[in-house]
Amino acid sequence: MMVLGIDTSGYANAVGLVDDEKVLADSTYAAKTDSLEQIVANIDSTLKSAGLALKDVGGIGVGLGPGSWTGIRVGVTVGKILAFSTGKPVAGVPTLQALAYGARHESSLICAVISVGTGDAVYAALYRPENNAVRRIGEYYVGDVKGLTALLTGPAVLVGNGSQAYTRIVKQESGMNIKAVEATPGGAAVACLAEQRLELGEKDDVLSLTPLYLKESTAKAFVNKYKSSHT
Amino acid sequence: MLVLGIETSCDETSAALVADGETILSSIIATQLDLLRKYGGVVPEIAARRHTELIGYVIKEALDTAGKTLDDIESVAVTSKQGLIGCLLVGVAAAKSISYAKQIPLIGVHHIEGHIFANRLSHPDLPVPHVCLTVSGGHTMLLYVENDCKYELLGTTLDDAAGEAFDKIAKFLGLDFPGGPVIDKLATKGGIKAFSFPRPMIRSKTLDFSFSGLKTSVINMFKDRVARNEALPLADIAASFQEAVADVLVGKTMRAAEERGVAAVSVTGGVSANSRIREVFRETCRRKNIDVFFPKLSLCTDNAAMIAAAGYARMKMGEVSDLRLNVFPNVPLEG
Numbered sequence: 001m002m003v004l005g006i007d008t009s010g011y012a013n014a015v016g017l018v019d020d021e022k023v024l025a026d027s028t029y030a031a032k033t034d035s036l037e038q039i040v041a042n043i044d045s046t047l048k049s050a051g052l053a054l055k056d057v058g059g060i061g062v063g064l065g066p067g068s069w070t071g072i073r074v075g076v077t078v079g080k081i082l083a084f085s086t087g088k089p090v091a092g093v094p095t096l097q098a099l100a101y102g103a104r105h106e107s108s109l110i111c112a113v114i115s116v117g118t119g120d121a122v123y124a125a126l127y128r129p130e131n132n133a134v135r136r137i138g139e140y141y142v143g144d145v146k147g148l149t150a151l152l153t154g155p156a157v158l159v160g161n162g163s164q165a166y167t168r169i170v171k172q173e174s175g176m177n178i179k180a181v182e183a184t185p186g187g188a189a190v191a192c193l194a195e196q197r198l199e200l201g202e203k204d205d206v207l208s209l210t211p212l213y214l215k216e217s218t219a220k221a222f223v224n225k226y227k228s229s230h231t
Numbered sequence: 232m233l234v235l236g237i238e239t240s241c242d243e244t245s246a247a248l249v250a251d252g253e254t255i256l257s258s259i260i261a262t263q264l265d266l267l268r269k270y271g272g273v274v275p276e277i278a279a280r281r282h283t284e285l286i287g288y289v290i291k292e293a294l295d296t297a298g299k300t301l302d303d304i305e306s307v308a309v310t311s312k313q314g315l316i317g318c319l320l321v322g323v324a325a326a327k328s329i330s331y332a333k334q335i336p337l338i339g340v341h342h343i344e345g346h347i348f349a350n351r352l353s354h355p356d357l358p359v360p361h362v363c364l365t366v367s368g369g370h371t372m373l374l375y376v377e378n379d380c381k382y383e384l385l386g387t388t389l390d391d392a393a394g395e396a397f398d399k400i401a402k403f404l405g406l407d408f409p410g411g412p413v414i415d416k417l418a419t420k421g422g423i424k425a426f427s428f429p430r431p432m433i434r435s436k437t438l439d440f441s442f443s444g445l446k447t448s449v450i451n452m453f454k455d456r457v458a459r460n461e462a463l464p465l466a467d468i469a470a471s472f473q474e475a476v477a478d479v480l481v482g483k484t485m486r487a488a489e490e491r492g493v494a495a496v497s498v499t500g501g502v503s504a505n506s507r508i509r510e511v512f513r514e515t516c517r518r519k520n521i522d523v524f525f526p527k528l529s530l531c532t533d534n535a536a537m538i539a540a541a542g543y544a545r546m547k548m549g550e551v552s553d554l555r556l557n558v559f560p561n562v563p564l565e566g
């Protein structure tokens with residue numbers, strides 16, 4: 001099935017096209033603060049570069065985050081409304097999984113890491129490579145990069161944007177054997193993982209699809225804390 | 232031409248189908264009121280998350296209610312200017328996706344222009360030129376409307392918007408959110424002359440507004456009475472406060488109408504739903520022989536039908552946006 005994959009969770013718009021796991025296009029467009037402005041034009045040029053149009057696509061994959069809250073809202077809204085408008089199925093893919101998928105040929109465990117954007121805080125998850133796929137082990141992690149030592153139990157590759165710096169910190173903390181793989185989530189990786197889900201019949205509901213924030217907004221967290229300490 | 236309108240600039244997720252800029256086939260507004268009550272106001276990140284959850288449902292509901300599909304839609308109009316940036320971008324992302332998938336024109340609309348068109352939608356016979364007062368929780372502006380899509384800003388608020396003053400006073404008095412409808416209802420049981428609150432800037436030569444002094448005056452009076460253990464007649468406070476706002480809004484609008492020599496004024500935005508403000512406008516305009524127009528109540532607060540109508544007017548002038556349409560949280564109304 002030909003699948004268009006998009007991810008706007010970071011400081012780039014990633015757009016990819018795959019067909020039966022064959023990558024037809026995998027483009028990354030710089031989009032620091034203009035994901036919204038660029039994304040549909042980026043999709044159009046990626047399709048055109050492969051000699052294709054939106055109507056040729058069989059399904060849509062979208063990176064759900066975590067990442068920039070604004071960025072994932074752009075990507076998820078574009079992904080689901082394109083699917084709604086064309087009647088094509090949509091599958092959401094956690095951006096951490098797409099990152100880990102890019103390192104699936106590693107033999108050790110894969111720790112995918114995305115910056116929260118403030119201080120040394122990160123979103124992370126641990127994945128085990130499994131015949132051309134990656135499977136998440138345990139829960140998602142949100143917290144200080146030093147806390148990754150609790151997530152990692154042995155040798156691993158740490159994959160993400162800024163992984164060199166994270167690896168240095170983790171090594172210093174734990175003395176563990178960690179390898180850094182510098183990478184950003186790719187559109188083709190999102191498309192591949194979405195294709196796998198769609199072929200298993202696991203499409204998402206096009207209207208209810210929402211981002212994977214992994215963190216409550218500060219206001220909500222504050223109100224909840226206030227409430228729990230007053231009941 | 233059948234236009235799909237989308238509006239997500241603040242706390243309402245809205246979609247509407249409007250034919251030829253005048254016939255509303257559907258107008259769906261999913262309000263975030265439950266959230267607003269919980270947090271006592273709009274929290275941008277929470278509102279943006281809710282828009283992302285609701286946008287698909289609201290568009291589908293607008294199509295289903297009108298008995299149409301996206302194949303029947305000939306263009307998409309969306310609020311792209313003025314509002315909360317994280318909220319605006321959800322609507323614009325949805326609108327450009329539809330425009331691209333269906334290969335139909337896209338038009339970005341200024342939110343304030345949408346409010347002006349709420350009156351055009353309600354009154355096809357609305358004359359031009361006229362003076363328009365657009366007043367809500369987010370803005371208070373006087374405009375000279377030369378003709379559709381051609382405006383001149385005459386005055387604006389220097390501090391709080393009028394609707395914001397209603398919200399803040401309601402919150403201070405321990406009333407529900409949003410404050411406008413609550414104070415409107417409570418005021419019917421109170422005396423408009425029970426307290427004499429200031430009418431800020433009513434005699435100043437400019438057409439600008441200021442409401443923070445009035446707000447402070449109400450709050451100080453309240454605190455004084457508390458300190459002296461005096462009764463707090465909430466209905467009287469509400470009625471007297473509302474009367475002060477009405478006097479300022481009407482006074483400034485009349486001055487603008489006189490200066491510009493127009494025989495018609497239009498009032499729009501959330502505060503234009505206030506029953507006492509409508510009444511004072513009607514009484515004053517009758518005396519001065521000026522026609523006054525208000526939108527249907529359903530079109531006073533933020534809605535996508537007004538955006539579709541404004542977008543249609545812009546498209547008729549040959550304006551369209553391209554797929555790189557971006558959002559602008561704070562830009563003046565052009566034209």
Ligand SMILES: [Zn+2]
Nearest residue numbers: 342346367533
């Ligand atoms: Zn408004």
